[in-house]
Amino acid sequence: MGVMICIFVVGMGYWAAHLAGVHWPCDPTRPDPPSQLLPPSVQHPLGTDDLGRDTFSRILLGAHVSLLIGFVAVGISIVIGVIIGSISGYFGGWVDTIIMRFVDMMMCIPTFFLILTVAAMVRPSIWYVAVVIGLTGWMGASRLVRAEFLTLRETDYVQAARAIGAAAPRIIFRHILPNALPPVFVSAVLGVSGAILAEASLSYLGFGVQPPDPSWGNIIADGRQYILDAWWLIVFPGAAIFVTTLAFYVTGEGLRVALDPKETKQI
């Protein structure tokens, strides 16, 4: 039941994001100086910022940006993680040793500062932010896939596939990978919330999505100077991040339960 609500929240978020494309209720990027820093009212349900832009519209457009970054970043990291993890787990031996030490090395790098460095070097845009977050976040997925492969490659049906003369790529992608995917799906859904948080942090520090494009992170960043006068600039985008992240976590957990045959609980 809880999972259903969360899927609904996530779905609403994305639907709202699409609505934002038609600039509703107000243009989220056009300044309107006379109505700056207005508290929540009927006309501006979540108030306005220092340039008079409607916070509700900006959060909706920001949802589009944040979710897009979340999905793209996770998509990239899952693809890389699955390929690297599959090769490592299937072939084992020295291939596995080299790849896993490389993964260990990548994990030792403080990811956030790496993202900051890369973001500082390239021209910040939605796509760069997504790609950088994706390129630095695949290690978890690769370890997960490798662990699945280590057990699955010993199963009888993989041996049977070898015995009918299937080649390595066929065994990896056709016979083992579909069986290894359920935990990867779960980690992907959980990863979306991680990517949204990373984007919010980056944008807050000014290295993420650049004005006038709104993202939840940079709405908070802009609002922090007015924190004592205009609480709505911090609280509402913060709540949006919180609710979305939580929704993805619960969805991921529900997915784990749903995909785990040993779990008998009904969702």
Add this chain to the structure above:
Amino acid sequence: MRAPLLAVRNLRTYFDTEAGTVKAVDGISFTVAPGQTFALVGESGCGKSVTAYSILRLVPTPPGRIVSGQVLLEGRDLLELSAEQMRQVRGGRIAMIFQEPMTSLNPVYTCGSQIVEAVNLHRGIKGRQARGLAVEMLARVGIPDPAGRFGEYPHQLSGGMRQRVMVAMALSCDPQLLIADEPTTALDVTIQAQILDLLRQLREESRLSILLITHDLAVVAEMADAVGVMYASKIVELTDAGRLFAEPLHPYTQGLFHSLPRLGEKKHRLDAIGGNVPDPLTFPAGCKFHPRCPTGCNLPRCQTREPPLAEVQTGRWAACWECPGYDGAPQTDPSDQRQSD
């Protein structure tokens, strides 16, 4: 005297472990004649399955390696083939079915699509034609409503059904040799009989040779034309099934038969072979069976020298110093095509 389909000659497969080298298969030879069933019998860990995997070159390397020997399929040495050629042999010429039907089918694909895959790989038949062939195979192995079963997932079928699907998959590419690695061990007795009947029937229909690996002498009696008895990585007795069951020569084989109940015999306790299977890392010196052997345990010859396999009667090999006719018997290799049919 027909040329054998498969001749395994002096095959040795070793595993390198941290504790030392395990000689899992240590110089075994046998032949499988066309259209016949050769049974490899032995206890767990004696090297039967490793022999089967070595023939298909499916021994995990490392730690395993095939040290020496030849595996001749119609005179062509499989151990010399390239990886690509070997894949053509697997499934195409030699197919294999496994012990555990519950886990030998991939749970995410339907039974039919797994047969179709084998057909795609080896016969290049695709689409509707491949599907038709798969349904036909399912019908041949005695699955009711084959078209309906085609789309079912392995978990929807019983163990016996799954083993039938495995057999259908193995035979879909018309192999010459079927390696059956304990095909009935995981099934209950009535289903065992059905699967054995099926294998026998398919053998008659398609002139198939079967290499049957089992520890069950009842299965051997039911199926085999020729039998090789394995003990501690070696063949200790090799002959046709009739003569083996009539008069086992090697003390180990005799022990195996004595440990089975016989119909109509009044006996309260069955005889057991004393002791345990030796640890493959520390095989005893001399004959590997001598510490457990009722006749050889105190004989100096048995304790110091290992008896090689020798032809004690025409077409009948044994490896035991005390076996009648062993002294002076020619030490021929069973794979030298001299085996009588």
